[in-house]
Amino acid sequence: MRLVAEGLSAKRGEDLIFHDISFEIAGGEALVVKGPNGSGKSTLLRVLAGLLPAESGTAKLLAAAQPVERVGEAAHYLGHRNAMKRELTVEENLTFWKAFFGDFAGGEGVTVDAAVEAVGLGGIAHLPFGYLSAGQQRRMAMAKLLVAWRPVWILDEPTAALDVAAEEMFSGLVMAHLARGGLAIAATHQPLGLEGARELRLAGFVSVDAGGWA
Numbered sequence: 001m002r003l004v005a006e007g008l009s010a011k012r013g014e015d016l017i018f019h020d021i022s023f024e025i026a027g028g029e030a031l032v033v034k035g036p037n038g039s040g041k042s043t044l045l046r047v048l049a050g051l052l053p054a055e056s057g058t059a060k061l062l063a064a065a066q067p068v069e070r071v072g073e074a075a076h077y078l079g080h081r082n083a084m085k086r087e088l089t090v091e092e093n094l095t096f097w098k099a100f101f102g103d104f105a106g107g108e109g110v111t112v113d114a115a116v117e118a119v120g121l122g123g124i125a126h127l128p129f130g131y132l133s134a135g136q137q138r139r140m141a142m143a144k145l146l147v148a149w150r151p152v153w154i155l156d157e158p159t160a161a162l163d164v165a166a167e168e169m170f171s172g173l174v175m176a177h178l179a180r181g182g183l184a185i186a187a188t189h190q191p192l193g194l195e196g197a198r199e200l201r202l203a204g205f206v207s208v209d210a211g212g213w214a
């Protein structure tokens, strides 16, 4: 499986945010997108996830298991917000997402219980999501990635506001995902502890340096 982006450009409003970005990552690889505030990291991830149209260029997933028209169909997108209902319990939220996403070809999500255990929060899944601390809420949002199999993980500042233990836990989840043949693309200002991750550096519209090993 390979994700191939060619000549991507995107606008927000009337402004061209980045121009002519190309990269390729294979199953088992991670790409870390770096750059100063406002350089377009979130915009690039939203384009890849299919949440924003590209101004030009293409992003394709070449997968043997199932033809993929759009990368977003095979992707989990973890944005700045957790996308969980505060008044529903954690278990209800995750059960909803598991059914809503379904599994992409070639893999299977874990049970809600297993996902909650994997993010280190077994025992509190019966609580309304809104009762959890900010860090616990973020961990539970990460559990969403596990309940349904999607080969591509698109992660926007996944560990912002998390403690060191949670960062290490998340790094372990991503490494396990890569070991299963998945791909991950993460925008972050923090080191994610992903050994061998490739790096894409956005510098605003002026210059873009794609490629290289971090």
Ligand SMILES: Nc1ncnc2c1ncn2[C@@H]1O[C@H](COP(=O)(O)OP(=O)(O)OP(=O)(O)O)[C@@H](O)[C@H]1O
Pocket (backbone or CB within 6 Å): 012, 013, 014, 017, 035, 036, 037, 038, 039, 040, 041, 042, 043, 044, 187
């Ligand atoms: N809806 C919008 N309309 C117009 N401009 C926007 C919109 N959303 C974002 N922008 C602009 O697009 C540019 C890129 O924003 P983006 O959120 O992609 O940057 P980023 O690299 O993720 O930043 P940060 O590190 O602060 O999260 C910024 O200048 C921002 O002000």
